[in-house]
Amino acid sequence: MAQKKTILVADDDPDVLFMLGHYLEKWGYEAVTVDSRREAEKFLEVASPDLAIIDLMMEEEDSGFILSYRIKKKDPGIPVIISTAVYREKGIRFDLQHQTDSKWIRADHYLDKGYRMEELRKVIEKLLG
């Protein structure tokens, strides 16, 4: 049997961690769930996930951007999905297709919270190719 792929999930909402943990394991992944950028960084010091799903707002309003940046710095090959519940409200406009934007955001996909699990699954499968 092939080795399970590891997915790092960072979100400060324990319910999101619970749900994502459940589905990811069901889909055959190993889920590592952490509730802050700091915890995520601790994990990154000792291991590399195959993919990361991170919340934009954790300790800081832009924890997700910072974390995403760190992950890509460690290994640009790790796909990163950023999600947030308040995309429009925060007025953070960004377009991952756009060259300069993707240079800074360093994420591979963006999800508006409230997404369907099937949607997430497709994105993950596509990113893990």
Added chain:
Amino acid sequence: MEKLSILVVDDEPGIRSGISRILSNHTVSFPFMDEDYGFECREAATGEEALEMIMSEQPHILLLDNKLPGMNGIELLEIIQERNLDIMVAMITSYASLEIAAKATDDGARDFIPKPFTPAELKASIDLITKQLFLRRMARGMKEEGKKIRYQFLSVLSHELKAPLNALEGFLRMMQERELGESLDEYAEILSRCQQRIEGMRLLIMDLMDFTRIRLEKREDKIEKVDLVERAQMAISTIQPLAIQKNIQISFTGEERVFMNADPNDLDIMLNNLLSNAVKYNRENGRVELEIKKMDDKAVMRVRDTGFGMSEEEKATLFREFVRIRNNRTKGITGSGLGLSIVSKLAEIYGGDIQVESKPDSGSEFRVILPGC
């Protein structure tokens, strides 16, 4: 591309030209900025020369060495602050002097560049300052439209309202799709999480009602002569069930009656918030002490607990809307982060004051002082 102007102040010509060279083809871009920023450097060898250049043409950013012949960096910084000049300053310090750093921060410096620095360190510092500059411009733009506070408030509020809805929706879907099997017993944990999220939303809505009510309501016709001690005793019995769960003793000390002119509703809001915090952020088997007394023509409510306490930094943001302290101990505790902002707003409306003393791991004391006795 917009060019930001930088004034480099250093008495060593080599450093000045080095900085100018490194920054001349450096650009900064952030996902939330419309366009990239580039840089244009001018140079000054002394504080006096720098001041003259600043007054004739104000730069966006000042890179300031502290050790200068004549006027030093901190002195220049103070002049800039006195004259209320809108310049982002980064201090270049040749040795890590905590004292200078602290002083410079007080005087408005945004960042420090330790000497000697690498080009990467310089660029990182410039990136940080540019981001701050941009965010400040953006915030100012919104303030000009009178929107800033409302906008931030609404964006956080919508986050706080959507998060529990998303959780509830997700859990319902898990049940619909029998994710954990056919037996209802398997869903006990999910159901109790759902209940917690609903409770959280209920609390948020109630706090929001208080939050808007105290701002909008006409108070004049509601003011009456109220016995603060009676309200305090009612507040204690309201919080009692929660206290019993954690085996926390609540004691009352103070005078028998303290009459004051107020809207009794407002007093209840303050007392309930302070007491519920003292219980919520307390340890098992802890204590809470409520004291009501009269001091000259002022009424004082003092709530002391044996709880988690908080650090100086945490204290600094405590009264802002939606601020909640996050650590391992506060993790599972439900709240909106509005309570103390309501209490302090009320104290202000009454012309009173709120004070807090706290020590991490040993406890906190909140005092509300209200005139009108």
